[in-house]
Amino acid sequence: MPLIYPSDVDSVKSDLKSQITGLNATVASLGSQVPAATLTQWTAESANITTFANSSTSIWGLGTQMDQGEAYQKELTGWNGMFKSMGGNVPPPPVDPSTSNPPFWQAPPGGQSALGSAMGSAVTLAIIGGGIYVIHTGLTIFGVLKGKRR
Secondary structure (H helix, E strand, O other): OOOOOHHHHHHHHHHHHHHHHHHHHHHHHHHHHOOHHHHHHHHHHHHHHHHHHHOOOOOOOHHHHHHHHHHHHHHHHHHHHHHHHOOOOOOOOOOOOOOOOOOOOOOOOOOOOHHHHHHHHHHHHHHHHHHHHHHHHHHHHOOOOOOOOO
16 A cells, blocks of 8 residues: 655646646637537536645545546546647646556556565465464474474
């Protein structure tokens, strides 16, 4: 489980604010090229994201706040691509799946995280070690192994 600090959430919120500002400028420059339905969806979504980005960060529920911020980043990546396809000059996307390297505690797509791999090895060793101890102790108690009885 990763440690998430308020500054981590604040950083994501700051990125969201700058992304929203850039995409709002893009939408304004595109003008009538943006279909009315798309503009309505964008207006509602950007309002939701702005509300989240302007909210105060609480130490309670940092993981949930981080998850929400990352979900909004992914949504903005989709909007970014849509406005770019309309010919808009868009800011760099907040999340670029082709180049992002997940932190050590998150698994890359189709893989296992470094932390998960290490934890899996440690658990396996603990189980094997515990099993050997139990078997050895049991065999010693019942006199199968020669040695001191406990």
